[in-house]
Structure formats: C-alpha cells, structure tokens
Amino acid sequence: DAGVTQSPTHLIKTRGQQVTLRCSPKSGHDTVSWYQQALGQGPQFIFQYYEEEERQRGNFPDRFSGHQFPNYSSELNVNALWLGDSALYLCASSLGLAGVAETQYFGPGTRLLVL
Amino acid sequence: AQTVTQSQPEMSVQEAETVTLSCTYDTSESDYYLFWYKQPPSRQMILVIRQEAYKQQNATENRFSVNFQKAAKSFSLKISDSQLGDAAMYFCAYTLPGAGSYQLTFGKGTKLSVIP
Numbered sequence: 001d002a003g004v005t006q007s008p009t010h011l012i013k014t015r016g017q018q019v020t021l022r023c024s025p026k027s028g029h030d031t032v033s034w035y036q037q038a039l040g041q042g043p044q045f046i047f048q049y050y051e052e053e054e055r056q057r058g059n060f061p062d063r064f065s066g067h068q069f070p071n072y073s074s075e076l077n078v079n080a081l082w083l084g085d086s087a088l089y090l091c092a093s094s095l096g097l098a099g100v101a102e103t104q105y106f107g108p109g110t111r112l113l114v115l
Numbered sequence: 116a117q118t119v120t121q122s123q124p125e126m127s128v129q130e131a132e133t134v135t136l137s138c139t140y141d142t143s144e145s146d147y148y149l150f151w152y153k154q155p156p157s158r159q160m161i162l163v164i165r166q167e168a169y170k171q172q173n174a175t176e177n178r179f180s181v182n183f184q185k186a187a188k189s190f191s192l193k194i195s196d197s198q199l200g201d202a203a204m205y206f207c208a209y210t211l212p213g214a215g216s217y218q219l220t221f222g223k224g225t226k227l228s229v230i231p
Binding site for chain 2: 031033035040041042043044045048055056058088090092103104105106107108109111
C-alpha cells in the first residue's frame with residue numbers, strides 16, 4: 001500500500017520564478033492538504049483540497065495556489081517566489097468524511113530553496 | 116484562533132528511561148482532536164498517537180501514552196523504555212471535526228535526543 005508521495009524531493013529556484021510541487025495521496029484517500037514548514041518551526045497550513053475544490057485556506061497570499069485532479073493527486077503552485085518561501089513543503093492526505101477529523105498522513109516533503 | 120504551545124524546545128532522555136513532552140492548547144471548542152506527530156531527520160511526519168476530546172480515556176500506543184487534561188487544556192506525551200529510534204522532533208497538533216475546520220494547527224515542536 002503506497003503512502004503519500006511527493007515530487008521533487010529538492011528544488012532550487014531564484015527570486016521571481018514560479019514553482020510547481022506535486023503530491024499523490026495514500027491509496028483510498030480523497031483529500032489533500034498542503035503545509036509549509038520553515039526551518040525550526042512547526043508546519044503551517046496552506047490549504048486543503050477535496051473533490052477538486054479548495055475547501056479551506058490558511059493565511060497565505062494568493063501567490064500560493066493549488067489544484068486537485070480527478071485521481072485525487074494535487075499540485076501546489078507558488079508564483080513570484082521570494083526568499084521567505086524557502087521551506088519544506090509537506091503534503092498530507094486523509095479521508096474527507098464530514099463530521100469527523102480523519103487523521104492526516106504526511107509525505108516526505110519537498111525542500112524548496114529560493115536564492 | 117486556536118493555538119498550540121510546546122514549552123520545551125529540547126529534551127533528552129537516557130535509553131530505556133521514560134520522558135514526558137508537554138503541550139498546551141487554547142480553544143473555546145468542546146469537541147476537537149489532538150495528535151502527536153514525530154518527525155525524524157528523514158523529514159517525514161509520522162503519526163504517533165491521536166486523542167479525541169470527548170473520550171475520557173487517555174490514548175495509548177505501545178510505549179507511547181498521553182495524559183489528556185481537558186480542563187487544563189494540556190496534552191502531554193509519555194514515552195516509556197526510550198529507544199535510539201525515538202530521537203526526533205515531536206509536534207503536538209490540534210484540529211476540529213466536521214465542516215468547521217480541517218486544518219491541523221501545530222506547535223513549534225520539541226527536539227528529543229536519546230542518550231545511549
């Protein structure tokens with residue numbers, strides 16, 4: 001049973017560029033959440049996708065956008081990169097059942113460095 | 116807004132001994148979920164244990180157990196018989212059920228070192 005996978009594992013970009021990160025959820029899961037983890041900090045929630053719609057969003061600017069595909073995989077796009085976007089980006093998947101808080105299972109993350 | 120506080124940036128424990136990591140949270144909700152996640156140097160966040168606020172009984176998973184004090188808004192993690200593989204960052208996290216909120220709110224983490 002494949003867990004959550006993310007690609008790429010590492011990425012180096014320069015300021016102003018755009019980046020796309022990818023995530024495949026755990027088998028059987030239909031919900032994908034994205035988190036940003038700065039060095040020495042806990043993860044911060046970016047947004048969550050369910051049924052190809054953004055269901056909830058954290059306190060991140062519109063430069064951060066996402067997409068979920070019919071197979072439940074997801075992309076995180078960040079435009080106009082700046083130095084402060086350097087972080088570990090974590091994807092988590094879960095079942096999108098209403099009324100419960102299903103456990104989120106995390107992928108290994110993508111380390112983004114902006115120069 | 117809900118907040119999660121981990122007041123111990125670093126902890127250490129001798130192998131085979133017991134250690135307790137602290138977590139407090141702030142919420143006005145009565146129904147919520149709490150988690151402990153472990154993040155080893157490999158970076159992958161691994162679920163350690165989960166607690167539902169409406170359950171009185173403290174959750175236990177093998178050597179890991181929690182002390183959930185709802186009135187005090189405290190959720191500590193006890194690791195018994197510590198092993199070298201327990202060395203990692205440990206994060207406490209909070210979420211609400213249902214349509215109101217799906218995001219996990221994390222603390223800043225506690226770095227646990229295990230001394231052979």
